[in-house]
Amino acid sequence: MASDLIENKLKFLPDLPGCYLMKNQADEIIYIGKAKNLKNRVRSYFRGAHDTKTEKLVSEIHHFEFIVTKTNKESLLLEINLIKKYQPKYNIKLKRGTMYPYLKITNERNPQLVITSTVERDGGKYYGPYPNVHAANQTKEFIQKIYPLRKCGKNETRACFYYHLGQCIGCCDHEVSPLEYEQQIQKIHQFLNGDVKSVKKMLVEKMQKASDSLDFEQAIEYRNQLQYIETTVEKQHIMSNDFVNRDVFAFYCERGWMSIQVFLLRQATIIKREAALFRLFEEPGEELASFIAQFYQDPNHILPTEILVPEAVDHILIEETIGVATTTPKRGNKKRMLDLATQNSEIALKEKFRIEYQKYNRTIVPIEELAQVLGMESLEVIESFDHSNIQGTNPISAMVVYHNGIPERKNYRKYKIRTVIGSNEYATTQEVIRRRYSRLLKEGSQMPNLILMDGGKVQMKAAREVLEYELGISIPIVGMVKNDKHQTSHLLVFTDEQEQEEFRQIELNPSSQAFRLVERIQEEVHRFAITFHRQVRSKNSFASTLDAIPGVGPKTRAKLLKNFKTIPAIKAATIEDFAAIGINQKIAENILKAL
Known part of the structure; x- marks a missing residue:
């Protein structure tokens, strides 16, 4: 589930190409990616299911940044350089010193068209870099066929194989004048700078002819050549031609x-x-x-x-x-x-302005509305409690904290119920409230402005009795009541009239910001409590199952819990697997038989 910070930023991503930088809580870049559409691509990380690696990445993302570019190709070039610079742990690492290639026409008597990963001041003509390495190689081969330069070695004394194929200008067979080279180089220069209309027209004609002749393999080859050309010679606005820093x-x-x-x-x-x-x-x-x-x-x-x-x-x-x-x-x-x-x-x-406006509407406005409804001046800190058990087993309680309308997860608390046997909502509430606020009193910590109980009158009375009569603390207590569909319905507050304790129901407009805040808090505390209860129940079920097996004591149980984690994993283990963690054959057989 994405944090509020991420959710706010996701709403204002532009429909533009660019790069995004995923960062962890320590502000370290953990992943860099590119996108044709930043809004769609970045949102996809926080929507729907993913494979294991992506889930691990998303779980570490605390916030992100992005850089807009003119074209998708520019975003890829930028991604390459950012990855080389920061080496994020979730990106595929390139070998040290490697770069995406340039096409180069060498500066020598019989020049060649070559691929290189470095740019030097050697008088050569450089084109690129080309992020699609395969397309760059295929385009180089294509250029050799239509505008050949020297393809053979310098020491050739007779016409080379490539000359006979029409892919070498023929300096191995006869003297080639500088003017002829210059004319050929000029054609290559125009081609690599986007003047490909005539060449593409020629390839389309050949592709159509091959298709008409049912030579589909050759037609596909021509189609691929067209794609390589489009990939390689696409104009790069982000590049300058002089390579000046x-x-x-x-x-x-x-x-x-x-x-x-x-x-x-x-x-x-x-x-x-x-x-x-x-x-x-x-x-x-x-x-x-x-x-x-x-x-x-x-x-x-x-x-x-x-x-x-x-x-x-x-x-x-x-x-x-x-x-x-x-x-x-x-x-x-x-x-x-x-x-x-x-x-x-x-x-x-x-x-920045949009996020601040969104934050104000999502936090400050709801807080002010709720405070007005409850007749309170300030609601800076709200703490909310919920309990969970199944037929009285594994009872737990959980607390969430909202500071200025924002969940403060570092201050969430989990409670295993110690003094209550079975299902007793009143006693459970009293234990948790006593533990929480006696501790705050002892530490001299700030008290909340409001306590929200995810329950009705029973929990409210139990909490009030501990706070006012035992601890001498006066904190407003409000109950969050759900309807028969288990959805947020209304609030319940105390009223004291003629020394007789009564409750008053407060209806909130379901479309109001205050209602939505209460709804978010109620859903969050319920989610937190249920998640904790499942963890406790699963662990206790695992342990009790193992305790019933002859020969399995606390030490053996600890080994099994540490190494296998789950019952299905133990079932799938072999005698050799048990021996590897120090469990003898007899006990291993008892375990497998019992399970």
Whole structure:
């Protein structure tokens, strides 16, 4: 079940491509993923059933962040770099030093088209990176067929095999002029930069011809070539063509708040995103200039070759302060990078406002409504109790705490009933209330503003007797009453008229925020109590079953509980399995026979 924090963020995810970063309670990134639609993909983690690995991941997610990109391909490239940077434990690890490849035309007398994982200043022409490695390889092979360069080794003295196949330009057979190479390279350059119309038309014609001839295998090959081309040469807005290391700073302001996003670009792709949200006290341009100057005081932030900033920032001031060329691009890839950072800034700030508004409507408004109904000034802390047993066996009680309308799970408490035999609602309530509030008195801890009992008059009377007459504490007690369909119905409160104790029923509008808060609390305390009761019942049932077996004492029972966990697991065990944990053959046979 997703936390309230996650549920709030899920409601405001954008219908845009991007990357999401799942974080645990220690704010560590545990998983990074990409999505064509962030809203649909991230929500899927917290809806429906999953396999074991995904369930384990989801159970550790405390909150998440996301970065919006222009295209799905850009989100994949960003995902690659973020995973390499943070190495989250739930992501598949790439080998150290590996990268997604580039296509490269080498700078030599007889150039080649090769695949490489590194970009160097060696005069070669680089295209990529290509996140789909298989598509990059297939596209390279396709280019060799239609625009061949040298494919053979440098020391070939006669026409190579590839030359006879039409996949080598033929420098192994005859002298090839630099002009001929240049013309071929220009065609490859145009192809890899998206000019594929004529080539795709040719492949479609061949695919249709093969299909008409019932040569379906060949038709599928042409279809795959079309898909490889579309995958490989899709335009990448996030890339620059010069591979200059640059940082991009952008901001968005609203309601006295400023949101800043920083994109760190290395080897033409985003390798890291940083963000900040704070109240705005100066002009936005001045605030961003101050932020940039402080940003590079951190030794982990290496100065880039160039910084891109919005027009409102004083370029000269930044250049004089940190010594890096600063510019505001007007068009092209750089402008798109700046626009993308600005878009992420706006989304981050609007998300903050939406979550705060949602939180206010879900917490503060219901609390104020309920306090007004009950005639109370404050309902900062509410504690609620529920009991559970089956025909008086394994009686337990559970307590949940709500602070300003939000469940405070770290302060939930479980109680195994010690002094009550069988089903006795009055005595059970008294024991639990006595244990809870005598402890708070002893520790000098804060008392709740309201106690909600998931029951009627019996529980309310029992709680009041302990609090007022034994402990001398005055805390309002309210009963949450359910209807015959086991749904929240109304509230029950005490009234004291002419020294005669009576109860008064309070009806809540089912569509009101106060009713929904009471309903959530009642469902939560019931869920918590039932879950705890099942755990106790299961453990006690397991232990009592084992105790009835001859030869099984406390030590043997402990071994079985520790190693096998469940009765079915013990049933499936062999004599050798029992011997491995120190249980002799005779007792093992007794166990298997009894079960």
